[in-house]
Amino acid sequence: MTALSAIALQNVHLSLGEGAGRVHILKGIDLEIAQGTAVGLIGPSGSGKSTLLMVMAGLERADKGSVRVAGTDLSPLSEDGLARFRGQNVGIIFQSFHLVPNMTALENVAVPLELAGDRDAFSKAARELEAVGLAHRLHHYPAQMSGGEQQRVAVARALVVEPKILIADEPTGNLDESTGNQIVELMFAAQKARNMTLVLVTHDPALARRCDRMIRVRSGEIEPEVHTATSKAAEEVSA
Numbered sequence: 001m002t003a004l005s006a007i008a009l010q011n012v013h014l015s016l017g018e019g020a021g022r023v024h025i026l027k028g029i030d031l032e033i034a035q036g037t038a039v040g041l042i043g044p045s046g047s048g049k050s051t052l053l054m055v056m057a058g059l060e061r062a063d064k065g066s067v068r069v070a071g072t073d074l075s076p077l078s079e080d081g082l083a084r085f086r087g088q089n090v091g092i093i094f095q096s097f098h099l100v101p102n103m104t105a106l107e108n109v110a111v112p113l114e115l116a117g118d119r120d121a122f123s124k125a126a127r128e129l130e131a132v133g134l135a136h137r138l139h140h141y142p143a144q145m146s147g148g149e150q151q152r153v154a155v156a157r158a159l160v161v162e163p164k165i166l167i168a169d170e171p172t173g174n175l176d177e178s179t180g181n182q183i184v185e186l187m188f189a190a191q192k193a194r195n196m197t198l199v200l201v202t203h204d205p206a207l208a209r210r211c212d213r214m215i216r217v218r219s220g221e222i223e224p225e226v227h228t229a230t231s232k233a234a235e236e237v238s239a
């Protein structure tokens with residue numbers, strides 16, 4: 001791993017499920033991502049993209065291989081250690097928002113800071129919600145907000161801990177095109193402004209092309225890389 005690697009995976013294998021339902025999903029992943037870059041992960045449905053994200057986020061443990069994220073080797077960490085690591089280093093945005101339904105926008109965004117014992121949790125959460133254009137929705141519950149507004153809350157919640165790594169799994173998958181584009185702009189603007197590393201799973205080739213690198217996953221393996229700025233082949237990605 002070079003000094004500037006945000007994420008370094010070596011020979012990572014992971015199987016999930018029990019008994020006959022056990023599936024060998026990641027089959028020897030080698031991947032290094034430099035700090036401050038945006039990476040689009042693409043590939044057919046079921047190829048292992050989300051599972052790979054979960055390994056990078058410390059939400060799934062590799063069965064074999066080495067996983068270093070933000071300078072930390074994840075394998076020796078306890079469950080509590082992993083949770084602390086995630087809380088300090090990783091912001092995650094899911095397709096289906098994953099907000100807590102009985103908490104307001106402000107409370108949802110404050111949660112990661114409260115867990116970290118931050119006394120300014122609510123004022124920081126309010127500032128982050130203002131930054132994503134939701135100053136007028138602080139006290140609304142998820143059910144009282146549109147999908148786009150809920151995803152903005154999720155973006156604010158991911159960003160509020162100032163993570164080094166931002167991970168997004170199909171963040172526009174449940175949104176119409178124009179709303180999805182607004183979320184994408186927010187994510188890329190935050191990534192640049194804060195020099196974060198962004199790893200994004202998407203089925204949208206146009207979105208993947210906006211990233212510095214586009215990495216294709218097929219059957220649990222990484223394919224040779226397509227260079228986004230130069231290659232027309234990117235157009236033909238069957239995401």
Ligand SMILES: Nc1ncnc2c1ncn2[C@@H]1O[C@H](COP(=O)(O)OP(=O)(O)OP(=O)(O)O)[C@@H](O)[C@H]1O
Pocket residue numbers: 016017018021022023025043044045046047048049050051052
């Ligand atoms: N907990 C699990 N137990 C058993 N199999 C699983 C589990 N989670 C995922 N899988 C299987 O692993 C494979 C990869 O899943 P994953 O969600 O990582 O793929 P993906 O590339 O993100 O797919 P999609 O683009 O459809 O979201 C799939 O065949 C899936 O059914």
